[in-house]
Every structure is written in structure tokens, then in C-alpha cells.
């Protein structure tokens with residue numbers, strides 16, 4: 689078998705607030721294989737965002753190791769960590785964070801250009817991705833000219849633009865009504881499955897979670913398979 693898309697081993701995360709120690713993650717072991725789409729479903733405050741931030745190299749665990757595509761990524765300097773994040777990980781947040789002054793296709797092209805692609809090639813890939821989520825007609829629209837569901841589909845394309853090894857999504861449709869959420873989620877799942885990408889997706893929506901390959905939950909700071 690090829691290397692694991694994501695391997696979290698013995699991850700702990702303690703927040704210290706004055707005299708209080710908040711042990712949010714108490715020894716997380718979780719692997720996601722290439723092509724596997726895993727749902728992370730847990731009550732509010734259980735540590736889903738904390739876990740995704742650590743897997744996405746946006747936060748440093750108190751203990752344990754993070755590997756992506758077989759590469760150990762704990763303890764790197766900031767520049768190496770930023771480059772690893774750019775090359776290996778796509779992130780979709782609850783709110784799209786698209787740049788308002790750029791069009792949909794430019795928003796998807798920019799991270800590719802930051803990684804060294806030429807403008808023409810980057811825009812070509814952006815249009816290809818927009819086509820896959822049914823937004824070819826919206827390529828030149830700015831975020832404010834798109835619906836919430838369309839904005840979130842653009843955010844999915846942007847996360848996939850650099851052909852990451854791993855897609856991480858934190859409540860990617862949490863901000864949308866159920867029908868739009870279903871449509872955006874369907875588009876995301878289709879494009880993820882079409883690329884054979886691994887994904888770890890936090891959601892409160894059990895119906896959406898059931899469409900993934902595996903559901904894991906967090907209980908007392910540890911992973912349980914639901």
C-alpha cells in the first residue's frame with residue numbers, strides 16, 4: 689500500500705489559561721489512507737477544529753507527530769511548514785475567505801501562482817475545477833456576485849488547486865441551508881472522489897457524514913470509530 693495520506697500519532701493538545709489547563713486532545717491516533725474520505729463528527733467543543741488545525745499544520749501539538757504522505761512534519765521551522773502546507777494540504781473553512789477583489793477563477797489561480805505556476809496555466813486549471821463543480825459560467829464573477837453555495841464551491845476548488853495530498857474541511861457547509869449544503873457537499877465529494885484525494889471532514893450533519901467512507905468521533909480527547 690502507498691504511504692498514508694495522513695497519520696496522527698499520540699497527538700495531545702493542552703491549552704493553558706492562567707491557572708487552568710485544558711486538555712483538549714489526549715492521545716489521538718488517526719490514519720487516513722490515500723483516496724479515503726473520513727468524517728469527523730463530535731459534539732461542539734470536543735476538539736474537531738483543534739485537531740484539523742494540527743493536521744493542517746496551522747497549530748503545533750503539545751505532543752505527538754503529524755505525517756502527511758509519509759513525511760514527518762512535526763518540529764519544522766516556519767518556512768518549511770508553510771511550504772509543506774501549501775504543497776500538501778487543501779483547507780476548506782466554514783466561511784469561504786475568498787478575496788473579494790478577485791474573480792472566482794483568480795481566487796483559485798492565486799495559490800497556484802504562489803507555488804510557482806504561470807498565470808495562464810493557473811487560470812486553465814481554475815476553469816477546469818470550476819467546470820467540475822458546475823460553475824463554468826461563474827468564473828469571472830467576484831465573490832459578492834455569487835451565492836453562498838457558489839462561494840463555497842469556489843473555496844473547494846481553491847483548496848484543490850495545488851493538487852494536495854490531503855483535503856481538510858472544517859464544517860464546510862455549516863453556514864448554508866440544508867438544500868444548498870447538500871448540493872455543495874455533493875459537488876465536493878464528487879471532485880474529491882474523482883481525484884482520488886484523501887479527506888478529513890468535520891461536520892455536525894450525520895446524513896452527510898454517512899456518505900463518507902468512515903466516521904470517527906472524539907470522546908474525552910480520544911478518537912473513536914463511530
Ligand SMILES: Nc1ncnc2c1ncn2[C@@H]1O[C@H](COP(=O)(O)OP(=O)(O)OP(=O)(O)O)[C@@H](O)[C@H]1O
Nearest residue numbers: 703705710712730731732733734735736737738739
Ligand atoms: N486557543 C485556545 N485557548 C484556550 N482554549 C481553547 C483554544 N482553542 C480551543 N480551545 C478550547 O478547546 C476546546 C475544543 O475547541 P474546538 O474549537 O477544537 O472544538 P470543536 O469540536 O471544533 O467545536 P465546534 O463544533 O463548536 O466548532 C474548547 O473547549 C475550546 O474552548
